[in-house]
Each structure stands twice: as C-alpha cells, then as structure tokens.
Amino acid sequence: MGYYNYQSGLIYRHLNQEGRWDSHLEKCRNFILKAVDHYSPEKVTILGSGWLMELPVAEILERGIKICLVDIVHPPEVISQAGALKNIELLEEDVTGGLISEVWFKSYKYTFLNKLKTLNNIFIPEYKMQSDPGMIISLNILTQLESLLVDFLRKRADVKEDEYLRLRKEIQEKHIDFLAKNKSVLISDVAEIVTDKSGNIKTIQTMVSAAPGGIFSDEWTWDYDIKSNDFYNSTSVMKVLAVTN
Numbered sequence: 001m002g003y004y005n006y007q008s009g010l011i012y013r014h015l016n017q018e019g020r021w022d023s024h025l026e027k028c029r030n031f032i033l034k035a036v037d038h039y040s041p042e043k044v045t046i047l048g049s050g051w052l053m054e055l056p057v058a059e060i061l062e063r064g065i066k067i068c069l070v071d072i073v074h075p076p077e078v079i080s081q082a083g084a085l086k087n088i089e090l091l092e093e094d095v096t097g098g099l100i101s102e103v104w105f106k107s108y109k110y111t112f113l114n115k116l117k118t119l120n121n122i123f124i125p126e127y128k129m130q131s132d133p134g135m136i137i138s139l140n141i142l143t144q145l146e147s148l149l150v151d152f153l154r155k156r157a158d159v160k161e162d163e164y165l166r167l168r169k170e171i172q173e174k175h176i177d178f179l180a181k182n183k184s185v186l187i188s189d190v191a192e193i194v195t196d197k198s199g200n201i202k203t204i205q206t207m208v209s210a211a212p213g214g215i216f217s218d219e220w221t222w223d224y225d226i227k228s229n230d231f232y233n234s235t236s237v238m239k240v241l242a243v244t245n
Contacts, residue, residue: 004237006087006238007221010095011213015076020223021053021222021223021224023220023222023223024051024054024222024223024240025054026218026219027220027240027242028054028055028139028187029054029055029056030058031185031187031216031218031222031242031244032054032056032137032185033054033056033059033060033208034216034244035135035185036059036063036065036135038215038216038244039183040064040066040112040126041065041134041135041183042066042134043067043068043132043133043134043135044060044065044066044067044068044134044135044136044137045065045067045068045070045129045133045134045135045136045137046067046069046070046101046136046137046139047070047071047095047136047137047138047139047141048050048070048071048122048139048140048141048144049069049070049074049078049128049139050071050078050136050139050140051070051075051077051078052078054139054140055137056099057085057088059145060234061086061087065086065087065134065235066088066089066134066214067084067087067088067093068088068089068133068231069088069089069090069117070093070095070136071091071092071093071095072093072094072095072100073092074090074092077227078090078155085198087117092096093160094127095127095141095145096124096125096145096171096174096175097125097127097128097174097176098125099122099124099125099128099145099148099171100150100226102122102123102124102125102226103149103152103153104152105148106121106122107122107152107153107157108156109125110156110157112155114157115156115157116153116157116158116159117157117158117159117234118159118163118165119153119157119159119163119164119167120152120156120163122167124167124170124171124174125174126174126177126178127174127175127178130228133182133187134183135182135183135184136179136182136183136184136185137184137185137187138175138179138184138186138187138188138240139171140187140188140189141188142172142175142176142186142207143172143188143189143206143207144191145172145175146167146171146172146201147167149167150164150168152166153167153235165208168208168217169208169209172207172209173209173210176212179212179245180212180245182245183245184244184245185242185243185244185245186212186214186241186245187211187240187241187242188206188207188240188241188243189207189222189224189238189239189240190205190206190207190211190240190241191203191204191205191206191207191238191239192206192224192237192238192239193202193236193237193238193239194235194236194237195234195235195236196234196235197233197234201204203213207227207241211241212243212245213243213245214243214245215244215245216243217241217242217244217245218241218243218244219239219240219241219242220240220242221237221238221239221240222237222238222239222240223237224236224238225237
C-alpha cells in the first residue's frame with residue numbers, strides 16, 4: 001500500500017534538500033526535550049519514529065529514560081542502530097489501530113471497472129497500547145495516518161470529496177483523542193503552502209481536525225521541498241504545530 005516506498009522516499013527527499021530541513025529538525029528536538037524535562041517520564045514512546053531525524057535519542061537516553069520506537073515498518077538502519085543501544089525497544093505496529101487492514105480488506109478487490117460506492121462502511125478503530133507508554137510523542141505522523149490510505153482509496157472508490165474529508169477528519173480526531181488520554185507531545189504539519197514557477201501561491205490544509213490545546217506550544221515553518229525536482233518546478237513549505245498535552 002506504499003508504506004515502504006513512502007519511508008524510503010522521505011530520507012531521499014531529506015538528502016535532496018541539502019540541509020534545508022535542519023531548522024525544522026532542531027526545533028522538533030528542542031520541543032521534545034522541553035516536554036521531557038517538564039514531565040520527567042521513565043519511558044518515552046514515539047509514534048512514527050521513522051528515521052529518527054527529529055528525535056533527540058542520545059539526550060533522552062542520557063536522562064535515564066527508556067525509549068520505545070513505534071512505526072508500521074522500521075528502516076533497517078534504525079533496527080541496526082537501536083540494537084546496539086540499551087533501553088531502546090522497537091515495535092512494528094499500525095498506529096491507526098488496524099485501519100490499514102480495514103481499508104485493505106474492504107477495498108482491495110475494487111478496480112476502475114467496479115468501484116467502491118461509499119466509505120461509510122469503513123470502521124475507524126482506536127489505537128491501544130499493550131503496556132504503559134509513558135510519555136507519548138506523535139512525531140510528524142498525524143497527517144500521514146490518512147494520506148496513503150486516501151491515496152489507495154481514490155484508485156478504488158467513486159465517492160464525493162466530502163466523504164474523503166470526513167474520513168480524514170475522523171482519523172485525525174481518533175489520534176488526537178488517544179494522545180489526550182496520556183502525557184503527550186503532538187508535532188504535525190497543519191498546512192502546506194505551494195508556490196508554482198509563476199509565483200502563484202496555494203495553501204492546502206493538511207490538519208483537517210481541530211488543533212488541540214496544551215500546556216505549551218510552538219509553531220514554525222518547515223522548508224519541506226524548496227529544492228524541488230518535480231515536473232512543474234513548484235516548491236512547498238509546511239506550517240508546523242507542536243503542542244504538549
């Protein structure tokens with residue numbers, strides 16, 4: 001369903017930007033450490049750990065805190081690095097709580113000749129952890145929870161745009177509700193600002209749920225795709241929200 005390709009593509013996009021992500025990565029790390037120092041948890045669970053670019057692993061471990069990395073698939077390099085460190089646990093789980101399987105089994109058999117006519121029968125579960133997660137960090141994953149699923153469904157369903165919007169909103173709300181039940185940090189893009197080669201600017205809302213409040217928060221701009229290689233030569237930046245529950 002594209003998860004392996006998305007993850008490998010992310011690291012190549014980062015390398016292609018030649019350091020333009022550094023400010024965003026540093027702000028993520030600093031905000032996480034601020035939350036860690038505020039809560040002083042014994043354990044930190046990271047949802048969407050990916051390549052660990054935004055995560056201050058060494059600083060967290062130096063504070064004597066255990067780390068649990070959760071993602072749908074871990075890059076081989078991360079598995080190798082984590083295996084050499086103490087107090088790091090790896091979990092490969094669907095942090096939507098099983099929605100990936102739900103979407104697959106209810107839509108994979110449909111084609112362009114026989115398309116799914118409604119998304120109303122897709123059940124959106126709630127993610128649950130088997131053990132105490134400690135402090136939870138949702139790391140640039142909120143809007144990605146639904147993006148690949150929606151891309152998959154668009155090839156197999158013939159429904160109105162408001163059905164996709166409702167699905168996206170409910171997926172994001174379920175994730176935010178889960179975070180609200182724990183000591184948590186949410187770091188997520190909220191909008192993408194795209195500029196084409198003629199200078200025309202378009203803003204695309206990526207966070208379609210209500211933004212949560214928290215103890216403290218921050219906002220910044222992420223130079224996501226300034227050095228673009230796409231056909232239209234457009235560039236994009238992301239508006240990012242970080243909030244501690």
